[in-house]
Amino acid sequence: MTEAKGPMVEANRISKMLNMVLGPERFPVKVDELAQEYSRQCFADSPIDKIQGEDLDGFDGLLKANKSRSKWLILYNSAVRSEGRKRFTIAHEFGHYLLHRHQQSEFQCGDDDIETGDRNKNNIETDADLFASTLLMPLDDFRKQVDGQSVSFDLLGHCADRYGVSLTAAALRWIEIADKRAVLVASRDDHMLWAKSNESAFKSGAYFATRKRTIPVPRASLVYSDNCSGAAQSQSIQAKVWFPREPAYVELTEMSKIAGNYDYTLSLLLMPEAEWRQPQHDDGEPEEDTFDRFINNGQFPDRK
Numbered sequence: 189m190t191e192a193k194g195p196m197v198e199a200n201r202i203s204k205m206l207n208m209v210l211g212p213e214r215f216p217v218k219v220d221e222l223a224q225e226y227s228r229q230c231f232a233d234s235p236i237d238k239i240q241g242e243d244l245d246g247f248d249g250l251l252k253a254n255k256s257r258s259k260w261l262i263l264y265n266s267a268v269r270s271e272g273r274k275r276f277t278i279a280h281e282f283g284h285y286l287l288h289r290h291q292q293s294e295f296q297c298g299d300d301d302i303e304t305g306d307r308n309k310n311n312i313e314t315d316a317d318l319f320a321s322t323l324l325m326p327l328d329d330f331r332k333q334v335d336g337q338s339v340s341f342d343l344l345g346h347c348a349d350r351y352g353v354s355l356t357a358a359a360l361r362w363i364e365i366a367d368k369r370a371v372l373v374a375s376r377d378d379h380m381l382w383a384k385s386n387e388s389a390f391k392s393g394a395y396f397a398t399r400k401r402t403i404p405v406p407r408a409s410l411v412y413s414d415n416c417s418g419a420a421q422s423q424s425i426q427a428k429v430w431f432p433r434e435p436a437y438v439e440l441t442e443m444s445k446i447a448g449n450y451d452y453t454l455s456l457l458l459m460p461e462a463e464w465r466q467p468q469h470d471d472g473e474p475e476e477d478t479f480d481r482f483i484n485n486g487q488f489p490d491r492k
């Protein structure tokens with residue numbers, strides 16, 4: 189029997205060890221060396237034997253055992269241009285190795301799964317992403333980089349450089365710890381490719397169901413093609429431009445930046461905490477919203 193361990197527990201255990209051996213100025217994590225060395229030390233009978241780039245058709249990363257399961261191989265798509273993305277992919281596959289290798293002997297991960305995988309779903313892809321972002325961007329160090337500073341794509345770019353990850357991965361990490369409502373939207377040709385809300389934004393109804401339907405970006409937004417000059421920009425607008433349910437007095441800060449290696453534009457949307465509450469029933473019971481049902485079904489990842 190193998191005991192199931194959480195992705196954050198595993199990643200934090202390794203971070204602690206690296207802090208002791210290498211000290212606090214140890215970034216970016218040398219994830220390929222680490223995965224091989226750690227697996228050899230801890231699981232000598234079935235280590236990660238090789239990590240290499242290959243022309244993978246239709247997916248971004250792969251973890252695979254040999255027939256006798258005495259060796260594991262990690263492949264990443266060599267056609268991916270972003271070094272940060274490759275490193276995240278290796279960390280993601282390393283996560284599958286540590287967390288899930290007793291369940292399967294092969295994992296094929298597409299670009300829907302890696303980095304921007306749906307964090308509101310509880311599955312092995314979410315686990316592997318959470319492991320990767322915790323390993324590459326440990327929260328204690330991440331907070332030191334951003335605490336007390338107003339967020340900008342320059343600041344997030346500094347984090348991306350420090351941790352050797354993509355701007356997208358750094359921005360997703362930032363919205364998780366933001367003290368206000370924050371939503372990250374990736375768009376191309378005036379339509380959203382995907383969008384991620386942090387917990388408080390999601391809970392207030394500020395999210396986009398991009399997997400269910402095609403959603404255009406608002407015409408008044410910075411990213412709308414007519415308004416977009418390509419450089420990092422920022423504007424303050426009514427929140428209801430993006431989120432029609434928001435009261436008219438709520439202001440939203442919108443920042444946009446082209447994510448060079450991805451051919452899409454990132455929009456970071458920041459809003460104050462929602463003061464308004466869900467409508468109440470006559471008996472005083474708060475109306476259950478989608479997010480509560482989510483939580484009640486136990487589908488939201490543990491963020492402790």
Ligand SMILES: [Zn+2]
Pocket residue numbers: 280284295296297301312313316
């Ligand atoms: Zn995966």
